Amino acid sequence: MHEPSGLIENLFVFVLASFLGLELIRGVSRLLHTPLMSLTNAIASIAIVGSLLITGRPHEDPVITALGVVAIACSAINAVGGFLITERILKMFKKRSD
Amino acid sequence: MHEPSAMSSAVQYVYLASAALFILSLKWMGQVKTARRGNWAGASAMVLAVVGTLIGGGISGQGYLWIAGAMVVGAAIGTPMAIVMPMTAVPQRTALSHAFGGLAAALVGVAEYLENREHLSTFTVGALSAEMLLGFLTFTGSLFAFGKLQEIISTRPVVYPGRNIVSLGTLVIAVLSGVYLTIDPSSTLAFGTLIATSLAFGVFLIIPIGGADMPTVIAILNAYAGLSASAMGFVMNNKLLIIAGALDGTSGLILSILMCKAMNRSFANVLFAGVGAVQPSKGGAKAPGGKTIVGYSIEDAKAVLEDTRLVIIVPGYGMAVAQAQHAVKELANVLAAQGTDVKFAIHPVAGRMPGHMNVLLSEADVPYDQLWEMERVNSSFPEADVAIVVGANDVTNPAARTNKESPLYGMPILDVDKARTVIFIKRSMNPGFAGVDNELFLLDKTMMVFGDAKKVMTDLIAAFKEGAH
Numbered sequence: 379m380h381e382p383s384g385l386i387e388n389l390f391v392f393v394l395a396s397f398l399g400l401e402l403i404r405g406v407s408r409l410l411h412t413p414l415m416s417l418t419n420a421i422a423s424i425a426i427v428g429s430l431l432i433t434g435r436p437h438e439d440p441v442i443t444a445l446g447v448v449a450i451a452c453s454a455i456n457a458v459g460g461f462l463i464t465e466r467i468l469k470m471f472k473k474r475s476d
Numbered sequence: 477m478h479e480p481s482a483m484s485s486a487v488q489y490v491y492l493a494s495a496a497l498f499i500l501s502l503k504w505m506g507q508v509k510t511a512r513r514g515n516w517a518g519a520s521a522m523v524l525a526v527v528g529t530l531i532g533g534g535i536s537g538q539g540y541l542w543i544a545g546a547m548v549v550g551a552a553i554g555t556p557m558a559i560v561m562p563m564t565a566v567p568q569r570t571a572l573s574h575a576f577g578g579l580a581a582a583l584v585g586v587a588e589y590l591e592n593r594e595h596l597s598t599f600t601v602g603a604l605s606a607e608m609l610l611g612f613l614t615f616t617g618s619l620f621a622f623g624k625l626q627e628i629i630s631t632r633p634v635v636y637p638g639r640n641i642v643s644l645g646t647l648v649i650a651v652l653s654g655v656y657l658t659i660d661p662s663s664t665l666a667f668g669t670l671i672a673t674s675l676a677f678g679v680f681l682i683i684p685i686g687g688a689d690m691p692t693v694i695a696i697l698n699a700y701a702g703l704s705a706s707a708m709g710f711v712m713n714n715k716l717l718i719i720a721g722a723l724d725g726t727s728g729l730i731l732s733i734l735m736c737k738a739m740n741r742s743f744a745n746v747l748f749a750g751v752g753a754v755q756p757s758k759g760g761a762k763a764p765g766g767k768t769i770v771g772y773s774i775e776d777a778k779a780v781l782e783d784t785r786l787v788i789i790v791p792g793y794g795m796a797v798a799q800a801q802h803a804v805k806e807l808a809n810v811l812a813a814q815g816t817d818v819k820f821a822i823h824p825v826a827g828r829m830p831g832h833m834n835v836l837l838s839e840a841d842v843p844y845d846q847l848w849e850m851e852r853v854n855s856s857f858p859e860a861d862v863a864i865v866v867g868a869n870d871v872t873n874p875a876a877r878t879n880k881e882s883p884l885y886g887m888p889i890l891d892v893d894k895a896r897t898v899i900f901i902k903r904s905m906n907p908g909f910a911g912v913d914n915e916l917f918l919l920d921k922t923m924m925v926f927g928d929a930k931k932v933m934t935d936l937i938a939a940f941k942e943g944a945h
Contacts, residue, residue: 454550
């Protein structure tokens with residue numbers, strides 16, 4: 379169980395990270411919006427941490443393991459695929475002089 | 477529920493390093509020069525997070541087996557999807573990955589609820605409800621967006637009377653179920669209703685949306701996927717999840733705001749207006765004044781392109797559909813060889829996702845300093861000898877400036893009509909995705925060339941090469 383102090387800490391982290399995100403994303407050139415999207419998509423697969431914790435715990439109910447396994451696979455698709463496609467897209471950007 | 481173990485405080489430092497790398501990753505993504513480093517930083521952060529979690533304790537031997545199997549399957553699906561997929565399919569892939577992201581978050585929420593419903597605090601159940609609501613609606617919404625982008629289902633908005641009441645009503649029931657579940661976590665009825673209505677709302681959200689509004693919608697789904705991961709962080713008391721989810725959430729939010737601004741429309745208008753549903757009945761090739769639109773030949777087009785100083789090429793979704801980006805680049809080479817300066821004018825909402833045209837043209841080896849943003853290139857149109865419109869339509873429609881009746885009114889457009897001559901390549905006389913006629917077709921300076929974008933480009937290149945001999 380969480381203490382209320384854990385909640386308020388988490389809210390601080392969420393709000394500060396959101397403002398930081400706003401500043402960072404505003405700095406991204408419009409040219410790069412597609413790779414930005416595939417990158418943030420890969421970053422969102424951080425949800426894998428949650429699915430690892432769920433799946434890793436010993437369970438009596440196999441349904442929970444099954445849900446966790448599907449969730450890990452989905453996040454792994456996004457993590458691996460997301461970073462690979464971002465790399466592939468970024469490699470194509472060239473300057474005239476290059 | 478998660479007892480702090482001896483290892484778990486060490487793991488927090490690994491998570492901290494991972495969070496810092498995610499932030500650097502987005503910072504470096506800001507510029508082309510550092511973008512690849514940014515991607516590597518992001519990938520390293522993900523590896524740290526996964527390894528930290530795996531060694532952090534609390535995982536059983538059996539658990540490791542399941543995890544290894546699931547990760548191998550995920551990597552085996554994700555790798556070919558990223559490597560073989562053609563660049564024109566990037567919007568579909570993005571939609572599909574939002575679906576996977578939403579599903580993963582939602583399933584973890586369901587598992588957490590099933591396992592711990594008796595021990596969860598009120599706030600945790602609230603966060604859990606938010607996680608499931610966002611996760612499931614992102615899942616079905618993104619699947620339908622994928623279906624539209626892949627043209628498995630109609631790209632035209634599906635509208636029916638009272639659709640906004642149906643979809644908002646569904647959302648209200650979903651939220652109320654979440655609230656009820658928070659008050660009474662043992663209610664399986666509220667749990668089931670929450671899941672069913674969240675899934676349904678995702679569908680209702682996407683079907684009234686037309687192809688041209690996809691860039692905004694993909695960005696919104698991106699934000700939802702991130703927020704569901706953040707909600708999971710609140711449920712699991714995990715700050716790394718909260719931070720990475722918030723970064724993704726704000727990214728999607730900013731992109732969708734930028735897309736809305738580029739169309740001069742509000743979120744509500746994009747989501748609920750069903751723009752593009754009504755096909756104008758008067759349409760066709762006849763202008764109001766009875767003027768008939770005639771098609772010009774490749775030779776005519778070639779003639780106006782000869783001895784030009786500045787040509788601006790305006791690509792749109794039609795270029796992606798026809799896979800014409802390489803042919804377009806080759807025509808640009810031919811023009812450059814005769815001494816013409818060639819610029820590409822990129823409208824922020826051209827294509828089906830933010831930045832779509834930049835990626836396709838980069839794939840065709842167009843240097844990125846030749847890709848001009850709308851605000852910078854618009855002042856060049858009056859000096860341009862020719863503007864070539866390849867597969868774009870609504871983003872060039874002067875009605876956006878003048879005609880208050882037009883659904884496009886107020887949208888910033890590329891000032892194609894200010895060029896001396898406009899070559900407009902078009903498959904047929906069907907209106908654009910917003911379902912409106914383009915006044916540009918009726919101007920005396922406009923030459924309509926009908927045909928598949930790639931075919932027209934290849935024929936033009938051939939005509940130039942013949943002329944050279």
